[in-house]
Amino acid sequence: MKICCIGAGYVGGPTMAMIAKQCPDIPVHVVDLNQARIDAWNSDELPIYEPGLDEVVKEARGRNLTFSTDVDKAIAEADMIFIAVNTPTKTFGVGAGRAANLEFIEKCARRIAEVAQGHKIVVEKSTLPVRTAEAVKRILSSANQGATFDVLSNPEFLAEGTAIEDLLNPDRVLIGGESEAAIEALSDVYARWVPKTQILKTNLWSSELSKLTANAFLAQRVSSINAISALCEATEADVDEVARAIGMDSRIGPKFLKASVGFGGSCFQKDILNLVYLCEHFGLREVAAYWEQVVIMNDYQKRRFAEGICRTMFSTVSDKKIAIWGFAFKKDTNDTRESAAIYVCRDLLRERARLAIYDPQVPEDKMRFDLLAAMGDLSGTVSDIDRKLVENNVTVVHSAEAAAEEAHAIAVLTEWDEFKSLDFKKIIETMKAPAFVFDGRNVLNRAMLDEVGFETIGIGKSGIGG
Numbered sequence: 001m002k003i004c005c006i007g008a009g010y011v012g013g014p015t016m017a018m019i020a021k022q023c024p025d026i027p028v029h030v031v032d033l034n035q036a037r038i039d040a041w042n043s044d045e046l047p048i049y050e051p052g053l054d055e056v057v058k059e060a061r062g063r064n065l066t067f068s069t070d071v072d073k074a075i076a077e078a079d080m081i082f083i084a085v086n087t088p089t090k091t092f093g094v095g096a097g098r099a100a101n102l103e104f105i106e107k108c109a110r111r112i113a114e115v116a117q118g119h120k121i122v123v124e125k126s127t128l129p130v131r132t133a134e135a136v137k138r139i140l141s142s143a144n145q146g147a148t149f150d151v152l153s154n155p156e157f158l159a160e161g162t163a164i165e166d167l168l169n170p171d172r173v174l175i176g177g178e179s180e181a182a183i184e185a186l187s188d189v190y191a192r193w194v195p196k197t198q199i200l201k202t203n204l205w206s207s208e209l210s211k212l213t214a215n216a217f218l219a220q221r222v223s224s225i226n227a228i229s230a231l232c233e234a235t236e237a238d239v240d241e242v243a244r245a246i247g248m249d250s251r252i253g254p255k256f257l258k259a260s261v262g263f264g265g266s267c268f269q270k271d272i273l274n275l276v277y278l279c280e281h282f283g284l285r286e287v288a289a290y291w292e293q294v295v296i297m298n299d300y301q302k303r304r305f306a307e308g309i310c311r312t313m314f315s316t317v318s319d320k321k322i323a324i325w326g327f328a329f330k331k332d333t334n335d336t337r338e339s340a341a342i343y344v345c346r347d348l349l350r351e352r353a354r355l356a357i358y359d360p361q362v363p364e365d366k367m368r369f370d371l372l373a374a375m376g377d378l379s380g381t382v383s384d385i386d387r388k389l390v391e392n393n394v395t396v397v398h399s400a401e402a403a404a405e406e407a408h409a410i411a412v413l414t415e416w417d418e419f420k421s422l423d424f425k426k427i428i429e430t431m432k433a434p435a436f437v438f439d440g441r442n443v444l445n446r447a448m449l450d451e452v453g454f455e456t457i458g459i460g461k462s463g464i465g466g
C-alpha cells in the first residue's frame with residue numbers, strides 16, 4: 001500500500017504526518033503546486049505552527065514521509081490518493097460569496113484521471129458540498145488509460161492549535177463510500193491507532209453532509225453564546241456565569257460556550273455559507289435563512305466590539321494608540337484566515353486609530369496583507385485613504401508590553417496564554433490614563449486589572465454594550 005496526498009496545507013500536512021508516524025511501513029507522499037510550501041515542509045521551519053507537529057514530522061520525514069511538487073509521480077505510484085486542497089468561498093460568478101469554489105478539487109480529479117493506471121482509491125479529505133463525489137466520479141470515469149476508481153469521503157475534524165492531539169485521539173473517523181473493500185482499506189489505515197468502534201462507516205452523501213453540519217453546529221454554539229453576551233451587557237448578567245450554568249446541563253454540555261469577539265478560521269463561515277447555498281439550491285429558503293443567521297450574528301459581534309471600543313473611549317479613537325494583542329484567529333496557530341482581529345482592526349483604522357499589533361506567531365507582512373485585503377471592495381480595489389491607513393497607522397511590534405507603551409487602550413483579540421501572566425502594574429505605568437482594557441476573549445483577570453487601575457471591559461460583562 002502506498003499513499004499520496006494532494007495539498008500540503010493545514011490539513012494535508014499534519015494528517016499525512018500522523019498517518020506516516022503511525023504506519024511506518026506505508027510510504028506517504030505529500031504533494032503541492034506551491035514550491036515554497038513544499039520547501040518549508042522539507043526544512044526545519046515548517047509552514048504551519050502547530051504544537052507537537054515538529055516532532056511528528058521529524059520522526060517520519062525521510063523514513064516514509066516525503067514532500068514534493070511532483071504531483072504526477074505521486075498519483076502514478078499511489079494506491080490511495082487523498083485530496084486535501086482548499087475549497088474557498090467563490091468570489092466570482094454564480095454563487096459568489098456563498099458557494100464553494102470547487103476548481104481545485106476538479107483540477108485534482110482531472111489530473112488523476114489523466115495520469116492514473118490500474119486501480120486507485122480516491123479519498124475526499126477536503127470539506128465539500130454534499131454530492132461532490134458524484135462529480136468527482138464522473139470526471140474520473142473519463143480516465144484515458146483505463147484506470148478504475150473507488151471514491152471515498154473521509155472529512156477531517158481536526159481543529160487548528162490542537163491538530164496533533166485531535167489526529168491522535170479523534171472523537172471519530174468518518175468514512176463514506178460505496179465499495180466495502182475500499183472502505184475497509186482506509187479503515188485499516190486508521191485502525192492502526194484509532195479504536196474500531198470510533199471508525200464510522202456511512203454512505204457518501206451522509207459523510208459529505210456530516211462535515212458541513214458539524215461545523216455549522218459548532219459555529220452556531222459560538223454565535224448563540226455571543227448573542228447572549230450582548231444581552232448580558234445590557235442587563236448586568238455575566239456571560240461566563242450563564243455559560244457555566246447552562247453548560248452543566250448534560251444535554252447542553254460545557255464545550256464551545258466561550259463568548260468572544262467572534263469566531264474566525266478558514267472554515268466556519270465558508271462552510272455555513274456553503275450550506276446556505278445548498279439549501280437555497282434545493283429550494284429550502286427557511287433552512288437557508290436559519291443557518292445564515294449564524295454568520296450574520298458573527299459579523300454583528302465583530303462590529304459591535306469595535307464600536308464598543310470607540311463609544312467607551314469618549315466616542316473617538318482618532319489619533320489614539322490602541323495596542324492589539326493577538327491577530328491569529330485563535331491561540332496556538334499562526335493562521336489568520338477570517339480572524340476577528342482583521343475586522344476589528346479595519347474598523348478601528350477607519351476611525352483613524354493608531355494600532356500597535358503584537359502576535360507571537362503571525363508575521364508582519366501577513367498582518368498587512370490581511371488588513372489591506374479587508375479594506376478592499378468586492379473586486380479587491382483598495383482606496384488610497386485605506387491604503388495609507390494600513391501603511392501609516394499600523395506598527396507591528398515584538399512584545400505585548402511594547403504594543404501597550406504610550407497606548408490609550410489594549411484590545412485582546414486572541415487568547416494567547418502569555419497575556420495572562422504579564423506584569424500589568426508595569427504595563428499601566430507606560431500607558432496613557434485612563435488606561436482601558438477591552439478583553440475580547442475574557443481571558444484576563446478582571447479583578448486584578450481593576451485593582452491595578454485599568455478600566456476593564458469584557459465580552460458579555462457590564463460595560464461595552466451600555
Ligand SMILES: NC(=O)C1=CN([C@@H]2O[C@H](COP(=O)(O)OP(=O)(O)OC[C@H]3O[C@@H](n4cnc5c(N)ncnc54)[C@H](O)[C@@H]3O)[C@@H](O)[C@H]2O)C=CC1
Pocket residue numbers: 006007008009010011012031032033034037071084085086087104107108125126127128156157158159160266267
Ligand atoms: N484548516 C483546517 O483546520 C481544516 C480544513 N478542512 C478542509 O480541508 C481542506 C484544505 O484546507 P487547508 O489545509 O486549510 O487548506 P490550505 O489552503 O492550507 O492548503 C491547501 C493546499 O492545496 C494546494 N493545492 C490547491 N490546488 C492544488 C492542485 N491542483 N494540486 C496540488 N496542490 C494544490 C494549495 O497550494 C495549498 O497549499 C478545505 O476543504 C478545508 O475546508 C477540514 C478540516 C480542518
Ligand SMILES: O=C(O)[C@H]1O[C@H](OP(=O)(O)OP(=O)(O)OC[C@H]2O[C@@H](n3ccc(=O)[nH]c3=O)[C@H](O)[C@@H]2O)[C@H](O)[C@@H](O)[C@@H]1O
Pocket residue numbers: 127156157158159160161215218222255256257258259260261262263264265266267268329330
Ligand atoms: O473544518 C474545520 O476547519 C475545522 O473547524 C473548526 O476548527 P478551527 O476553526 O480550527 O478552530 P475552533 O477551535 O473550532 O475555533 C473556531 C473559532 O471559534 C472561536 N471559538 C471557539 C469556541 C468557543 O467557545 N468560542 C469561540 O469564540 C475560536 O476562537 C475560533 O476563532 C472545528 O472545530 C473543527 O472540528 C473543524 O475540523
